[in-house]
Amino acid sequence: MDGEANSLETIINNNLNGYDLEQYNRIYYGRRNHLNVPIKESSKDKSEEFDFDIIAYSFPAKNEQIRPARIVKIGVIQHSIVVPTDQPISLQKAAIFDKVKVIIETAGDEGVNILCLQELWNMPMFVATREKQPWCEFAESAEDGPTTRFISELAAKYSMVIVSPILERDENHSDILWNTAVVISDNGNVIGKHRKNHVPRVGDFNESTYYMEGNTGHPVFATRYGKIAVNICFGRHHVLNWMMFGHNGAEIVFNPSATVGGDTGSEYMWNIEARNAAITNSYFTAAINRVGNERFNSEFTSGDGMPAHHDFGPFYGSSYICAPDGVRCPGLSRTRDGLLIGVLDLNLNRQVRDRTCYQMTQRLELYVNSLSKVLDIDYKPQVVYEKRK
Numbered sequence: 230m231d232g233e234a235n236s237l238e239t240i241i242n243n244n245l246n247g248y249d250l251e252q253y254n255r256i257y258y259g260r261r262n263h264l265n266v267p268i269k270e271s272s273k274d275k276s277e278e279f280d281f282d283i284i285a286y287s288f289p290a291k292n293e294q295i296r297p298a299r300i301v302k303i304g305v306i307q308h309s310i311v312v313p314t315d316q317p318i319s320l321q322k323a324a325i326f327d328k329v330k331v332i333i334e335t336a337g338d339e340g341v342n343i344l345c346l347q348e349l350w351n352m353p354m355f356v357a358t359r360e361k362q363p364w365c366e367f368a369e370s371a372e373d374g375p376t377t378r379f380i381s382e383l384a385a386k387y388s389m390v391i392v393s394p395i396l397e398r399d400e401n402h403s404d405i406l407w408n409t410a411v412v413i414s415d416n417g418n419v420i421g422k423h424r425k426n427h428v429p430r431v432g433d434f435n436e437s438t439y440y441m442e443g444n445t446g447h448p449v450f451a452t453r454y455g456k457i458a459v460n461i462c463f464g465r466h467h468v469l470n471w472m473m474f475g476h477n478g479a480e481i482v483f484n485p486s487a488t489v490g491g492d493t494g495s496e497y498m499w500n501i502e503a504r505n506a507a508i509t510n511s512y513f514t515a516a517i518n519r520v521g522n523e524r525f526n527s528e529f530t531s532g533d534g535m536p537a538h539h540d541f542g543p544f545y546g547s548s549y550i551c552a553p554d555g556v557r558c559p560g561l562s563r564t565r566d567g568l569l570i571g572v573l574d575l576n577l578n579r580q581v582r583d584r585t586c587y588q589m590t591q592r593l594e595l596y597v598n599s600l601s602k603v604l605d606i607d608y609k610p611q612v613v614y615e616k617r618k
């Protein structure tokens with residue numbers, strides 16, 4: 230029954246073995262062997278004690294004569310909320326902080342250099358409700374709110390860059406809200422922030438009730454460990470969004486998300502979108518999704534004819550990392566909290582570009598020309614009809 234499978238990988242591993250499993254891995258993931266990286270015993274103990282999964286994979290590149298390898302360890306964390314959504318906001322946040330802190334510390338102990346949390350990680354996805362109170366009270370300053378202070382301390386402690394996607398309240402601009410990823414450096418300073426470019430108007434994702442499309446463009450953050458960008462959730466459906474981060478020099482693009490399965494959900498697209506972005510832009514991508522069901526006191530509808538309901542979900546997790554050659558690792562669980570680590574050699578980006586020439590053959594001038602015509606109010610679509618005699 231839908232919603233019960235722990236992961237796609239569990240289904241495959243329960244049903245295939247030997248030659249068939251090897252061939253499946255080669256064809257689906259892009260390599261026969263997943264190249265697991267050992268996890269410390271102390272981290273395994275923590276994951277058992279605090280009930281989260283932990284797994285690491287390597288994405289090597291070929292040795293080059295001139296450039297040394299550029300190894301960077303990235304981590305992504307997926308998790309559920311902790312206490313019911315009718316509890317006081319401070320309690321809901323504190324409970325998530327307590328849970329996620331243990332997983333961040335484990336990432337730090339594993340030597341992760343760059344860590345990304347899920348979209349709006351410190352709150353439930355109340356956007357389904359369309360209610361303003363009390364939910365807007367989750368919003369905080371990106372620069373010096375309690376969540377940024379909490380994450381900054383951990384970033385400095387572990388010399389780890391941390392991407393912290395939150396609901397931002399912009400006090401300098403009339404208190405308005407944004408869906409914002411705050412990028413915190415390895416010494417705990419805020420390097421900058423990116424606001425979600427594409428805001429969903431689909432199903433229970435009534436996010437446009439709360440915030441507008443972002444105004445920060447496509448920033449790439451030059452961190453100590455590499456150039457990173459953040460394509461927040463719904464932006465993964467928009468190829469130009471991914472592309473612009475590539476033009477600005479991103480080596481790794483994180484896609485912190487909150488997205489659901491079920492009959493009308495996005496689960497069947499999940500495996501494709503961040504992977505396709507890695508391939509077409511020749512950079513690493515990491516897609517992160519929360520887990521669990523979230524229940525709200527007030528019933529809400531989605532404008533799709535379905536009966537009003539209280540539950541938002543299931544959020545199907547399945548976070549994964551993809552290399553620029555399209556090779557990806559198995560996903561985390563669909564249902565459990567988890568820390569996924571990737572050991573990347575960033576030299577692979579240029580090696581793939583040299584091999585595939587996807588950038589060189591991109592024909593940007595063709596599309597600039599065509600798109601400028603599309604934007605003309607009198608645009609006539611270029612359709613060719615048969616001339617029947």
Ligand SMILES: NC(=O)NCCC(=O)O
Pocket residue numbers: 348428429431434461462463464486487488489495
């Ligand atoms: N949070 C968010 O943008 N979700 C949109 C649903 C989807 O398309 O994945």
